[in-house]
Amino acid sequence: MYRYVFRRCLGALLVMWAVATLVFFMLRVVPGDPFAAMTFDAGDAQSIAALKDKLGYGQPVVVQYGKWLWHAVQGDLGNSIYGSRVPVNGMIAEAFPRTLSLATLSFLLALVIAIPAGLIAATRRNTPLDHGVTLVAFLGLSMPDFWLAILLIIFFAAGLQWLPAIGYAPLSDGFWPWLSHLIIPAVAAGTAFSAIIARMLRSALIEVLQTDYMRTARAKGLGARALLLGQALPNALIPVITVMGIAFALLMSSTVIVENVCAIKGLGRLLIQSILNRDYPAVQGAILVVSAIFVFSNLAVDLLYGLIDPRIRYVK
Amino acid sequence: MAALLEIRDLGVEFRTPAGVVKAVNGVSFDVGRGEVVALVGESGSGKSVTALSVLQLIAQPPGRIAGGRVLFEGCDLLALDEAAIRHVRGRRIAMVFQEPMTSLNPVLSIGRQMTEALRLHLGLSAAAARQRAVALLDQVGIAEPQRRLRQYPHQLSGGMRQRVMIAMALSCEPELIIADEPTTALDVTIQAQILEIMQDLCRRLGVALLIITHNLGIVARYADRVNVMYAGRIVESGPAAALYRRPAHPYTVGLLNSVPRLDRPRGRPLEPIPGSPPDLHLLPAGCAFAPRCSLAEAPCRIAPPPLRALGDGQASACFEVERLLAGVPA
Ligand SMILES: Nc1ncnc2c1ncn2[C@@H]1O[C@H](COP(=O)(O)OP(=O)(O)OP(=O)(O)O)[C@@H](O)[C@H]1O
Ligand SMILES: [Mg+2]
Numbered sequence: 001m002y003r004y005v006f007r008r009c010l011g012a013l014l015v016m017w018a019v020a021t022l023v024f025f026m027l028r029v030v031p032g033d034p035f036a037a038m039t040f041d042a043g044d045a046q047s048i049a050a051l052k053d054k055l056g057y058g059q060p061v062v063v064q065y066g067k068w069l070w071h072a073v074q075g076d077l078g079n080s081i082y083g084s085r086v087p088v089n090g091m092i093a094e095a096f097p098r099t100l101s102l103a104t105l106s107f108l109l110a111l112v113i114a115i116p117a118g119l120i121a122a123t124r125r126n127t128p129l130d131h132g133v134t135l136v137a138f139l140g141l142s143m144p145d146f147w148l149a150i151l152l153i154i155f156f157a158a159g160l161q162w163l164p165a166i167g168y169a170p171l172s173d174g175f176w177p178w179l180s181h182l183i184i185p186a187v188a189a190g191t192a193f194s195a196i197i198a199r200m201l202r203s204a205l206i207e208v209l210q211t212d213y214m215r216t217a218r219a220k221g222l223g224a225r226a227l228l229l230g231q232a233l234p235n236a237l238i239p240v241i242t243v244m245g246i247a248f249a250l251l252m253s254s255t256v257i258v259e260n261v262c263a264i265k266g267l268g269r270l271l272i273q274s275i276l277n278r279d280y281p282a283v284q285g286a287i288l289v290v291s292a293i294f295v296f297s298n299l300a301v302d303l304l305y306g307l308i309d310p311r312i313r314y315v316k
Numbered sequence: 317m318a319a320l321l322e323i324r325d326l327g328v329e330f331r332t333p334a335g336v337v338k339a340v341n342g343v344s345f346d347v348g349r350g351e352v353v354a355l356v357g358e359s360g361s362g363k364s365v366t367a368l369s370v371l372q373l374i375a376q377p378p379g380r381i382a383g384g385r386v387l388f389e390g391c392d393l394l395a396l397d398e399a400a401i402r403h404v405r406g407r408r409i410a411m412v413f414q415e416p417m418t419s420l421n422p423v424l425s426i427g428r429q430m431t432e433a434l435r436l437h438l439g440l441s442a443a444a445a446r447q448r449a450v451a452l453l454d455q456v457g458i459a460e461p462q463r464r465l466r467q468y469p470h471q472l473s474g475g476m477r478q479r480v481m482i483a484m485a486l487s488c489e490p491e492l493i494i495a496d497e498p499t500t501a502l503d504v505t506i507q508a509q510i511l512e513i514m515q516d517l518c519r520r521l522g523v524a525l526l527i528i529t530h531n532l533g534i535v536a537r538y539a540d541r542v543n544v545m546y547a548g549r550i551v552e553s554g555p556a557a558a559l560y561r562r563p564a565h566p567y568t569v570g571l572l573n574s575v576p577r578l579d580r581p582r583g584r585p586l587e588p589i590p591g592s593p594p595d596l597h598l599l600p601a602g603c604a605f606a607p608r609c610s611l612a613e614a615p616c617r618i619a620p621p622p623l624r625a626l627g628d629g630q631a632s633a634c635f636e637v638e639r640l641l642a643g644v645p646a
Contacts, residue, residue, distance in 0.1 A: 212418040218373060219413075220433045220484070221405035230432075234423045309423055310468040 012295040019291040034278035078281035088285040099266035106186040110194035118201025140195035145254040149188035149261040166263040185262040189254035204236040245301040319346035327382035339365045341548035352525045354535040357545035407437040410485035414497040416477035420469040427465030452483040475506035492524045547604035554630030564632035611636040
């Protein structure tokens with residue numbers, strides 16, 4: 001078990017390194033030179049080269065890569081190439097809690113809706129309630145996250161004025177300010193994820209409810225609740241957890257987009273702005289953290305899988 | 317004295333895309349206290365459906381109880397609501413199913429699955445239920461019961477799982493156990509062990525046993541009385557010994573001729589029943605066995621024969637039973 005976790009962690013680091021490397025070289029290939037932009041496109045080749053040298057980008061790309069990797073391994077992600085050259089570590093430290101808050105809330109909210117919805121749809125199969133859940137799930141899946149965010153802002157922020165439209169308040173400002181800023185983006189980012197989980201849970205449960213062991217359990221005299229939650233749900237969650245890893249990727253990319261719509265200065269917004277500015281170290285740093293969130297949450301999902309299904313043994 | 321379980325004129329239908337199937341059609345039989353009764357018949361004859369109906373375990377839809385009563389100590393189980401039948405399930409009537417590989421929940425420990433009914437029906441504490449589970453596993457011949465309780469179904473062999481199922485069925489001291497082909501999925505040596513354990517424990521604890529099988533060898537060895545089912549009806553019933561000595565329905569004769577028997581000369585060829593079981597969608601108007609029966613006459617094709625008593629507790633649903641018993645070659 002520990003060996004398995006260790007190996008998986010190594011694998012995760014490998015993936016992060018591969019992503020970072022890919023991004024590093026891709027960024028240098030895409031058109032758009034930040035240093036030319038910094039001299040307002042008026043600078044001659046000489047002054048651009050001087051600026052590059054000053055910021056440490058004069059050397060060959062491979063050397064730059066080696067340097068970056070060397071520092072990154074030691075936990076230093078470098079400095080922004082703009083203005084007062086703030087450290088990327090600081091930028092991420094500021095953005096990370098926002099994204100983490102949003103993603104976590106989004107994830108929890110999605111599950112809180114998806115699990116009961118899946119349970120209801122499966123047990124009331126082919127009733128209007130089931131059809132209702134299916135309809136809402138398909139709506140949720142087919143609505144683009146940014147559009148949903150805009151709709152929610154128009155309705156709940158601009159119209160009803162129940163929630164703030166944009167921005168973020170840290171938890172230190174109080175629980176409600178923090179939560180109220182996050183509700184709209186969390187719903188917008190989590191809806192598709194929630195729809196996938198609900199649909200998956202429904203079909204898994206329908207299958208489980210017809211198994212021999214459920215018949216055995218009913219023949220024991222268990223009540224509806226014990227049957228559904230105690231016997232069927234743990235089995236039905238196994239295939240759901242399998243798709244959870246993939247669905248989580250969807251959730252993360254939704255977060256990036258929704259952060260931009262709702263003006264939350266999280267990793268997503270940091271990432272997009274840095275890409276637009278070709279702020280190389282900032283992009284590198286943000287990508288590294290996003291890929292870390294992704295690979296480690298996938299690892300967590302796999303470990304959860306083994307916790308729920310005793311047939312899984314981490315032998316490899 | 318009334319029997320422990322009296323099934324009276326039970327009818328069960330299934331709605332299928334191809335039409336309504338009468339899987340069980342006017343079945344009546346009794347199981348007395350402490351008695352071992354067998355229900356035999358080919359695949360699809362309605363044995364499992366009969367058994368599941370007793371505890372209202374038929375999925376509705378597509379199933380539907382079309383009529384009849386299932387009296388357990390005089391109380392009609394089919395008339396009970398969900399809450400009331402739950403007190404009968406596992407507590408007063410327990411079931412053992414055919415597939416030991418799939419009948420236990422794969423993600424719950426053996427201990428959890430065994431103690432569940434004990435805690436629910438007998439109100440035992442977790443510790444007391446565990447203690448009782450250990451004793452039960454010991455009773456069905458499972459070594460190291462403590463360790464087994466912590467294990468999961470995939471860590472046990474098929475025979476061991478079936479022992480667990482039996483221990484589970486016995487756990488709340490029911491008055492009746494319904495075992496639906498409890499050994500069909502096991503290999504022959506294990507089959508005998510499981511049946512011995514079941515019979516022995518039921519005898520000792522005074523539990524009645526309704527054993528469903530298509531193996532007449534099992535019937536001969538373990539059952540007091542036998543009911544033979546064909547296409548949803550009982551075609552013959554009686555004491556096991558009488559049924560062997562003097563089968564009173566052409567179908568029973570056919571079943572006996574199609575299995576090896578120790579009381580017949582060796583080398584006598586087995587004779588499978590000609591034809592195949594009827595399609596329940598298209599049952600003939602008369603006796604369902606008539607198309608495969610060498611004794612069938614015109615009346616057999618008009619209306620289904622009723623079950624008639626022949627004395628000595630034997631009964632047959634055959635118009636031509638006198639000719640059969642007179643020794644006309646079947
Ligand atoms: N869920 C169901 N839906 C539709 N028809 C069913 C269903 N369950 C049973 N039947 C019908 O009832 C008939 C009798 O089934 P049953 O399971 O009682 O047979 P059986 O005698 O137990 O056979 P086996 O020896 O194969 O277990 C089947 O042939 C089938 O047509
Ligand atoms: Mg069956």
